[in-house]
Amino acid sequence: MLFFIIKRLFVILLTLLCLSFIVFSLVTIEPNLKKLALNQANMRMEEEAVQSWLEKNGYKRPLLVQYSEWLGNAVTGDFGYSTHFKKPVNDVVWPKLWHTGILMFWVLLITIPISLVIGVISGMREGSKTDRSLSVFSIVTTSVPQYVSGILLTIILSSWLGLVKGVAKAGNITLENFTLPVLTIVLYDIGYIARMTRASMVEVMGTLYIRTARLKGMPFISVVLKHALRNALIAPFTVIMLQFPWLLTGVVIVEKLFNYKGFGFLLVSAADQNDIDVTLACGVVAVVLVLTTQLISDIGYAFLNPRIRFSS
Amino acid sequence: MESIGGFEIWLIFFTRFIPVWICLAIFYFCLFYWRKKLGLMGRLCDSPIGLIGLFIVLFWIFGAILADWVAIFDAYEQSGMYRRKPPGTINEKVGLPYIFGTDTLGRDLFSRMIYGSQIVLLIAPAATIVAYVVGISLGLPAGYIGGRYDTVLSFLANLVLAFPVILLFYLLVAPGVRETILPNIMAGIFFIFPIIFALMVIYSSFSERQNVLILSTFFILVIGAWLYSGLVFNADPLGIVAIDPNELNIFAAVVFTTSPGVFRIVRGLTMDIKTRDYVAAAVTRGEGPFFVMIWEILPNARGPLIVDSCLRIGYVTILLGTLGFFGLGMEPESPDWGSMINQTRSYIRLVPTIVLPATLALASFVLGLNLLADGLREQSLKD
Numbered sequence: 001m002l003f004f005i006i007k008r009l010f011v012i013l014l015t016l017l018c019l020s021f022i023v024f025s026l027v028t029i030e031p032n033l034k035k036l037a038l039n040q041a042n043m044r045m046e047e048e049a050v051q052s053w054l055e056k057n058g059y060k061r062p063l064l065v066q067y068s069e070w071l072g073n074a075v076t077g078d079f080g081y082s083t084h085f086k087k088p089v090n091d092v093v094w095p096k097l098w099h100t101g102i103l104m105f106w107v108l109l110i111t112i113p114i115s116l117v118i119g120v121i122s123g124m125r126e127g128s129k130t131d132r133s134l135s136v137f138s139i140v141t142t143s144v145p146q147y148v149s150g151i152l153l154t155i156i157l158s159s160w161l162g163l164v165k166g167v168a169k170a171g172n173i174t175l176e177n178f179t180l181p182v183l184t185i186v187l188y189d190i191g192y193i194a195r196m197t198r199a200s201m202v203e204v205m206g207t208l209y210i211r212t213a214r215l216k217g218m219p220f221i222s223v224v225l226k227h228a229l230r231n232a233l234i235a236p237f238t239v240i241m242l243q244f245p246w247l248l249t250g251v252v253i254v255e256k257l258f259n260y261k262g263f264g265f266l267l268v269s270a271a272d273q274n275d276i277d278v279t280l281a282c283g284v285v286a287v288v289l290v291l292t293t294q295l296i297s298d299i300g301y302a303f304l305n306p307r308i309r310f311s312s
Numbered sequence: 313m314e315s316i317g318g319f320e321i322w323l324i325f326f327t328r329f330i331p332v333w334i335c336l337a338i339f340y341f342c343l344f345y346w347r348k349k350l351g352l353m354g355r356l357c358d359s360p361i362g363l364i365g366l367f368i369v370l371f372w373i374f375g376a377i378l379a380d381w382v383a384i385f386d387a388y389e390q391s392g393m394y395r396r397k398p399p400g401t402i403n404e405k406v407g408l409p410y411i412f413g414t415d416t417l418g419r420d421l422f423s424r425m426i427y428g429s430q431i432v433l434l435i436a437p438a439a440t441i442v443a444y445v446v447g448i449s450l451g452l453p454a455g456y457i458g459g460r461y462d463t464v465l466s467f468l469a470n471l472v473l474a475f476p477v478i479l480l481f482y483l484l485v486a487p488g489v490r491e492t493i494l495p496n497i498m499a500g501i502f503f504i505f506p507i508i509f510a511l512m513v514i515y516s517s518f519s520e521r522q523n524v525l526i527l528s529t530f531f532i533l534v535i536g537a538w539l540y541s542g543l544v545f546n547a548d549p550l551g552i553v554a555i556d557p558n559e560l561n562i563f564a565a566v567v568f569t570t571s572p573g574v575f576r577i578v579r580g581l582t583m584d585i586k587t588r589d590y591v592a593a594a595v596t597r598g599e600g601p602f603f604v605m606i607w608e609i610l611p612n613a614r615g616p617l618i619v620d621s622c623l624r625i626g627y628v629t630i631l632l633g634t635l636g637f638f639g640l641g642m643e644p645e646s647p648d649w650g651s652m653i654n655q656t657r658s659y660i661r662l663v664p665t666i667v668l669p670a671t672l673a674l675a676s677f678v679l680g681l682n683l684l685a686d687g688l689r690e691q692s693l694k695d
Contacts, residue, residue: 011467018471023483031488136361139686143679145630147637147650148671151657155664245476252478253634257657264478268638271482279482286476294474 001302008298012291016284020074023283024067027276033059036274040083074284080277084270089281093266097285100251100262106178107185107247108240115190116236119197123232124224126202135198142191146250150184150257168258181254188250193240200235204228234304241297245290315400321411325422328411331381332374339370352618355691362687368680372673376429384408385420387427387647394418396663412669415656424647425669431648432677435559436628439566440621443628446505446567447574449512452605454575455582466579469572477569477631478638484565485641490557498564500544502571507536516602562641566631570624577620581613588612615692622685626678633674649674 037053054060058069073080079089122134144152157163157180168181204210205228213223252264259265263282270278316324326333347354356362375382385408394403399413412422454462472480489495510532518525542553543560555563585591586609594608635641636650644651652670659666 015467015471015474019475023479026483026489029488029492029494031491032486035488135686139682140679143626143682144675145633145678147633147653148675151653151660151667151671155660155667159660159664245474248476249478249634252476253637256638267479268482271479271486283479283483286479287474290474290476 004302005295005299008295012295015291016287019287020071020280020284021067023280023287024070025063027279027283028059028063028066032274032276036083036276039274070280074281079281079284082270082275082278084273084275084278089277092278093263093281093285096261096266097263099260100255100264103178103181103185103251103255103260103262104247106182107189107251110182111186111189111193112240114186115193116197116233118190118194119236120201120224120229120232122194123198123201124205124228126205131198134194138191138194138198140191141187142195144188146184146188146253147257149187150180150254153180153184153187168260181258181260184254184257185247185250189243189247192246193236193243196239197232197236201228201232204232234301237304238297238301241293241300244293248286248289313397314402314404315398316402316409317400321400321409324409324411328382328384328422329375331378332371335374335378336367336370340367352615352688352692355694356687359687359690361683362691365680365683365685365687368676369684372429372433372677372680375426376433379426379430383420383423383426384411385423387419387424388645389419391418396659396666398663399665413663413665415652415666416659421652421656421666421669424652425649425673428647428649428652428670429673429677431642431646432629432632432674435563435566436625436632439563439570440625440628442502442506442563443567443570443574443624444617444621445509446502446571447578448610449505449509450571451575451578452582452609453601455579456586456601456605456609458583462579465575469575472569472572473576475569478634480569481565481635481638481640484568485561485635490561495557495561495564496544498568499560500540502564502567503540503543507532507540510536512602513606516600516606519600519603558641558643562632562635565635565641566628569631570628574620574624577616578613581616582609585609585612619685619689619692622681622688626681626685629674629678629681 033054034050037050040053051060058066070080077090079093081087082089082092085092118134118138122131125131141149158165164176164179168177210223210228213227214220248264251262252268254260255262255264256268263285266278267282267286269275270282343350343353344357347357356366385403391403391405391414394401394410394414395418396416397410397414397418399411400409401413402409410420410422412420412425415421415424450465454465483489484494484498511529514525514528514532518528538548538550539553542548543555546554546557546560548554582605586604590612591604591608594604599608632648633650633653636646636648636652637654639651639654642648642651644655649670653667653674656666656670
């Protein structure tokens with residue numbers, strides 16, 4: 001088990017190095033740097049002045065040298081300086097990440113119980129009317145991307161019913177403020193997790209030990225709760241964890257849609273404004289989050305499933 | 313200003329789509345008539361959900377093909393007098409109604425929705441197909457041969473999959489990137505795979521017959537080089553094949569984000585199928601690895617792959633919409649659904665209906681694909 005975790009950690013570090021290098025080289029391509037120079041120094045600079053500005057700020061050195069310098073600083077916790085906010089990146093990124101964390105917390109708190117219940121109910125009697133209608137419900141919700149459902153919900157809840165505002169302010173945890181963004185992300189994610197739970201539940205319900213439990217006369221409901229559920233919930237756990245990249249994408253869209261000034265909004269605006277250090281930091285933070293959840297999912301899977309734990 | 317009521321709006325809507333209804337009727341008649349001979353497609357008739365999904369998908373396909381008959385106005389034509397009008401307003405100059413209203417530049421939303429489907433229904437399936445060819449050409453050997461080749465490719469695939477898609481798009485589909493040769497390099501790498509795949513097919517089928525092999529290889533290389541020069545370098549000597557730099561950039565980015573997923577599925581299926589007896593029989597018979605991969609494993613993996621491709625086209629459609637929503641890639645005038653959502657969403661306080669055509673079109677098309685995939689999966693599991 002320990003060996004497995006160490007091996008995973010090594011792969012994750014390698015992945016992180018590769019990805020941060022890719023982000024670094026894409027952020028610092030020539031046209032972006034030129035735009036940055038024009039923004040920072042003087043809008044009406046001649047080509048020569050741009051070149052000398054780039055030279056002065058060290059953007060003319062080989063890519064690998066620049067990257068290793070950035071990496072050296074990043075490892076010690078210094079992510080550079082935001083050219084847009086005129087502040088160190090650390091002062092910009094972490095508060096925004098906290099705002100997004102609150103949003104994510106509510107999303108997961110609502111999504112996980114609802115989708116698991118839907119999945120288990122529709123999977124325990126495959127092909128029944130409840131199963132069919134819940135399946136169609138999950139298909140419909142996964143088909144409507146956040147930028148569509150968010151807009152439709154805004155029209156219904158805000159323009160027609162006047163219940164909530166069409167924008168969400170960061171850091172203000174009220175029902176009125178959080179309903180729209182949370183509901184939008186939840187709707188999209190519920191369907192996917194519910195479908196995975198259903199598939200896993202259907203598989204478990206078809207196994208022999210469930211048949212045995214049923215044949216010895218156990219009531220259906222306790223077979224489901226005591227025997228099926230434990231095995232059926234292993235796969236959804238992995239799925240929820242691996243959902244993280246999608247969740248992150250959804251958060252970016254929703255934050256942009258409702259003007260919620262969180263991590264996703266920062267990522268998008270930093271990329272728009274050519275704020276190199278912020279984009280890099282956001283990219284690395286996002287990738288670290290994704291990889292950490294993958295690791296948790298791997299370890300958790302092995303932990304929950306004794307067959308894997310004892311065989312390795 | 314004159315306008316028409318809700319009933320008339322839907323009446324005009326249905327009459328404009330008459331060519332599409334006719335095509336749909338013919339298609340469904342043929343489907344039911346030859347249902348016994350059509351295999352998986354014919355068995356879809358037993359699944360109501362699959363039929364509904366197919367109906368929605370075909371509705372948009374025929375709508376895109378017959379767009380010139382269905383649309384009322386031009387997609388780009390602006391009229392200053394009719395800005396942000398509610399559904400049903402009549403343009404008095406030409407006497408035609410804006411059945412879904414107009415956007416902020418006075419363009420007809422209904423016609424833009426119809427013409428937008430042409431863009432979406434061209435790029436999404438095309439990008440999915442290329443991603444599939446890339447995924448299959450790399451995934452089959454990875455699953456079949458395994459070893460170091462598999463380790464390296466799986467690592468690369470996981471690398472791309474660990475990237476948040478949105479960050480990747482912001483880095484890859486930016487105006488700055490378009491000034492570099494990066495999109496061309498990416499497209500150059502991806503478009504080489506169809507040629508490689510075609511060569512793999514040819515080689516595995518005709519490896520015994522030398523002259524057929526040489527002749528067909530020659531043909532594929534010539535046609536491949538022609539398409540390749542047009543698509544990647546925008547330098548088709550005949551001037552037929554051309555692609556906008558914007559679209560090439562989007563295309564390359566979408567293929568880049570989609571193909572690792574396909575690779576993983578194909579690899580998994582291959583590892584499963586290669587343990588079957590018929591594969592062992594083919595190997596014992598002395599068939600080469602290419603023959604086994606392409607003629608034994610791939611056809612037997614088609615069921616899950618067809619289902620997955622339906623889901624994936626839907627997912628790519630959502631991705632394209634995301635790009636449009638963030639104003640990336642497409643030209644700002646473009647009537648594709650994502651860009652339309654982006655252009656109209658700031659006005660929902662004034663005219664709530666203004667975003668409905670594009671959003672509902674996108675959602676319904678993806679829904680149709682997902683329902684179709686569900687129906688296909690249900691039917692393919694039956695045997």
